[in-house]
Amino acid sequence: xxxxxxxxxKELRARxxxxxxxxxxxxxxxxxxFAASNRGYTLPQACQELEKLGVGQATVYRMVASLQEMGFxxxxxxADGGHRYLACSEGHMHYVVCxxxxxxxxxxxxxxxxxxxxxxxxxxxxVEGHHLEFFGLCPDCLAPGAHPPHxxxxxx
Numbered sequence: 311x312x313x314x315x316x317x318x319x320k321e322l323r324a325r326x327x328x329x330x331x332x333x334x335x336x337x338x339x340x341x342x343x344f345a346a347s348n349r350g351y352t353l354p355q356a357c358q359e360l361e362k363l364g365v366g367q368a369t370v371y372r373m374v375a376s377l378q379e380m381g382f383x384x385x386x387x388x389a390d391g392g393h394r395y396l397a398c399s400e401g402h403m404h405y406v407v408c409x410x411x412x413x414x415x416x417x418x419x420x421x422x423x424x425x426x427x428x429x430x431x432x433x434x435x436x437v438e439g440h441h442l443e444f445f446g447l448c449p450d451c452l453a454p455g456a457h458p459p460h461x462x463x464x465x466x
Contacts, residue, residue, distance in 0.1 A: 318345070318382060318399075325380050336365045340373040341397070344383055349412045350394035386414060386443055404441075408448035417444065 322341055323333040331337075343359055344351060351359065353374060357367045374395055377383040385393045386405050396405065396414055404417045426437040 336369050337373050339363050339365050345397040350396035352394050406444040408451055409445050410451040413448045
């Protein structure tokens with residue numbers, strides 16, 4: 311069963327050790343910031359938050375890159391075209407993103423093998439994977455009186 315992102319600290323420590331790095335207080339602060347959020351952060355937002363804890367911008371950028379490479383962070387697209395990074399559980403998953411408030415939810419059901427094979431056959435590519443996001447409105451933004459905008463606004 312997939313673990314909650316915040317519970318992956320022991321695994322993160324071991325993975326960093328394998329690469330010759332220690333889980334310093336600064337690196338742990340970067341991880342904890344992302345693991346505690348269900349909306350994620352852009353790199354500038356993360357730097358701004360972590361600066362309060364004495365974590366430098368270079369540390370944030372390097373740690374985010376390492377966390378993404380090791381599968382602890384994934385990026386999602388904002389409605390404005392930017393990227394936010396989210397802590398993720400182990401395993402293959404996708405996200406559904408509220409395009410109004412930015413809240414995200416992990417979606418673990420994904421069976422796109424047939425589509426991957428079709429794309430491979432049509433393109434000649436060897437398909438190695440995919441990145442899929444769903445956009446919509448979360449239950450809070452759909453609540454009576456929330457007046458969501460037209461569904462096609464802010465569409466990619």
